Amino acid sequence: MIRLFAIRVIETVAILIAISFLVFGLAEMIPGDIAEQIAGMEFGLAGGGIKGELNQFREEHGLNRPFVVRWADWLEKAATGDFGTSLITGREIGPDIAAAFPVSLEIAIASLLIAIATGLPVGILAAVHPASVFDRILSGTSLVFLSIPTFVSGVLFVIIGSHYFPILYASHYVRLSEDVIANLRAILLPSIVVALSMTAQIAQMTRTTMVESLQEPNIVTARSKGVSEWRISNIHALKSASGPIVTLVGLLFGSLIGGLIITEGIFNLPGLGRLVINAIYRRDFQVAVAGTWVMAMVYVGVNFIVDLLYPILDPRQRVG
Amino acid sequence: MIGEFVRSNERKTWFPAFLTKVARIVVHPSGLVGILLLIPIVALVIVNSGMIRWDPNALNFNALLEGPSTRHVMGTDQMGRDQLARIGHAIPIAVAIPVGAVAIALAIGSGIGLLAGYLGGIWERFLMGVTDIFLAMPVLLLAVFIIGVFGEGLTNTMIAIAIIYAPRFSRIARGSTLKIKYLPYVDAARIAGTHPVKLIFKHIIPGIFPELLVMATLSISNALITQSALSFLGLGLVPPQADLGGMLSASVPFVNLAPWLMWFPALTITCMILSFNLIGDAVRDVVDPRVSRSKYAAT
Numbered sequence: 001m002i003r004l005f006a007i008r009v010i011e012t013v014a015i016l017i018a019i020s021f022l023v024f025g026l027a028e029m030i031p032g033d034i035a036e037q038i039a040g041m042e043f044g045l046a047g048g049g050i051k052g053e054l055n056q057f058r059e060e061h062g063l064n065r066p067f068v069v070r071w072a073d074w075l076e077k078a079a080t081g082d083f084g085t086s087l088i089t090g091r092e093i094g095p096d097i098a099a100a101f102p103v104s105l106e107i108a109i110a111s112l113l114i115a116i117a118t119g120l121p122v123g124i125l126a127a128v129h130p131a132s133v134f135d136r137i138l139s140g141t142s143l144v145f146l147s148i149p150t151f152v153s154g155v156l157f158v159i160i161g162s163h164y165f166p167i168l169y170a171s172h173y174v175r176l177s178e179d180v181i182a183n184l185r186a187i188l189l190p191s192i193v194v195a196l197s198m199t200a201q202i203a204q205m206t207r208t209t210m211v212e213s214l215q216e217p218n219i220v221t222a223r224s225k226g227v228s229e230w231r232i233s234n235i236h237a238l239k240s241a242s243g244p245i246v247t248l249v250g251l252l253f254g255s256l257i258g259g260l261i262i263t264e265g266i267f268n269l270p271g272l273g274r275l276v277i278n279a280i281y282r283r284d285f286q287v288a289v290a291g292t293w294v295m296a297m298v299y300v301g302v303n304f305i306v307d308l309l310y311p312i313l314d315p316r317q318r319v320g
Numbered sequence: 321m322i323g324e325f326v327r328s329n330e331r332k333t334w335f336p337a338f339l340t341k342v343a344r345i346v347v348h349p350s351g352l353v354g355i356l357l358l359i360p361i362v363a364l365v366i367v368n369s370g371m372i373r374w375d376p377n378a379l380n381f382n383a384l385l386e387g388p389s390t391r392h393v394m395g396t397d398q399m400g401r402d403q404l405a406r407i408g409h410a411i412p413i414a415v416a417i418p419v420g421a422v423a424i425a426l427a428i429g430s431g432i433g434l435l436a437g438y439l440g441g442i443w444e445r446f447l448m449g450v451t452d453i454f455l456a457m458p459v460l461l462l463a464v465f466i467i468g469v470f471g472e473g474l475t476n477t478m479i480a481i482a483i484i485y486a487p488r489f490s491r492i493a494r495g496s497t498l499k500i501k502y503l504p505y506v507d508a509a510r511i512a513g514t515h516p517v518k519l520i521f522k523h524i525i526p527g528i529f530p531e532l533l534v535m536a537t538l539s540i541s542n543a544l545i546t547q548s549a550l551s552f553l554g555l556g557l558v559p560p561q562a563d564l565g566g567m568l569s570a571s572v573p574f575v576n577l578a579p580w581l582m583w584f585p586a587l588t589i590t591c592m593i594l595s596f597n598l599i600g601d602a603v604r605d606v607v608d609p610r611v612s613r614s615k616y617a618a619t
Contacts, residue, residue, distance in 0.1 A: 143598065151549055253458075258549070262549060296456065296458065
């Protein structure tokens with residue numbers, strides 16, 4: 001168990017380092033380096049006359065060092081939360097990310113809660129009554145939910161919210177610590193938008209695994225002992241079905257982050273997704289690299305936790 | 321036993337197994353609904369290309385933001401461009417990019433996975449390690465980043481989506497290669513001295529293909545979502561080009577004045593994704609009926 005844990009920790013750290021290499025390396029492939037980019041912005045054209053200045057600029061910011069050295073340097077500082085200063089905006093990147101992170105985290109948690117709170121019971125209900133009308137409706141609607149892209153539902157919700165339910169919609173984000181109600185108004189609709197497709201997938205997965213686990217011997221035993229049907233489906237069967245569901249939730253975190261990138265723009269929320277997208281719009285790859293890496297880190301971290309939860313939820317997985 | 325063998329052989333001779341499968345996909349309930357949903361989409365493209373009344377990029381400042389009418393069936397946008405013509409032009413692209421991207425991903429990804437599974441050892445570790453790094457990145461995030469670096473446009477969008485979806489195929493290809501590698505018929509071929517290349521193409525690829533095909537059909541709808549999300553963010557196709565995601569994001573400022581600008585692209589895109597999803601489900605049921613949904617889940 002401890003050995004398994006140690007292996008997973010090493011693997012996770014290795015993946016994070018590899019991702020930083022990938023992202024940093026990709027950003028390196030932009031035609032021209034950041035010095036030329038800034039020169040192009042300030043002087044219009046990077047002519048021959050400013051070559052010396054360009055080299056001086058590179059010297060000052062350590063841009064003339066080999067790629068691997070810069071990457072290692074970046075990673076070393078990033079590990080302590082220091083992402084440097086954006087040469088494009090002149091703002092420190094670390095604090096900007098730290099300010100954006102809680103916004104995204106709040107929507108992520110809210111949408112995850114919504115998705116689990118709706119997807120799980122619906123899936124259980126469908127599994128308990130397989131092939132019933134309800135089950136059919138579920139499989140139909142879940143496919144429809146899966147097929148509505150986040151940006152379509154996002155735009156729809158903004159319009160519906162601002163027109164018909166102004167109580168539930170606020171166009172400006174207010175922090176939770178400042179005003180709870182205003183904060184909830186700002187994040188409710190985006191969280192539902194992000195949750196839609198997750199709800200559908202959680203419901204589908206719950207149904208599939210529950211149908212299987214309801215046929216396992218322990219359920220027969222429980223039933224013959226006289227355990228109530230409610231307890232059987234909601235405790236006994238759900239417990240052995242929880243492994244795949246939790247794994248799915250971990251994987252869904254990836255699409256959740258994608259959902260954040262889209263909804264934060266639509267709903268005007270100052271989160272990480274919008275930070276990265278805006279950085280890419282103004283070709284500020286220092287910010288984009290840092291933000292991307294932080295988001296990937298969260299995704300990898302969530303799946304690391306899910307892997308640890310797996311044997312706790314399902315004792316059969318503890319072997320090996 | 322022998323009778324069974326003869327019968328299955330007979331059936332093959334008068335009706336190819338491939339066509340039987342296609343027929344079963346068509347009559348499969350979700351396949352049928354999926355195909356029915358495609359009919360209006362295809363009709364739209366045909367009508368649009370058959371009676372070329374409007375150029376999708378022709379500006380007409382006398383007809384800005386006009387509502388649906390007999391002249392402009394789906395209305396016009398803020399530059400007076402006919403929306404029907406634009407959607408009609410956008411649909412083939414919305415099919416071509418996901419299908420093309422998934423095809424590239426299928427070729428590269430399953431190649432890598434097959435090699436990893438077949439070679440084993442350090443090669444397997446290296447190839448699957450790289451695969452895992454790509455899989456550890458959220459889809460849209462990686463797409464946005466790749467497009468940000470390499471620039472927008474049709475080819476880049478396709479390549480970016482292909483890069484993102486390839487690792488999924490690697491994983492499945494490796495898994496099924498490992499399962500097939502030691503089956504008696506492959507062993508027999510190996511012992512008989514079959515050249516490794518022939519072994520892979522003749523014995524292993526046909527064995528792993530069904531699962532890859534299912535993965536491919538299920539990926540197309542997701543690839544379409546990714547592609548139109550990129551366009552929605554302004555990181556997909558370059559502006560004058562009609563594109564569903566881009567049309568939708570352009571419609572947002574005019575939503576009170578011209579709601580049809582939002583509804584038509586939104587409906588088209590949702591219909592297409594739903595249809596691809598349904599057809600993907602049917603293909604999975606027919607081609608790979610033993611496995612549960614979970615194998616392809618969340619991909």
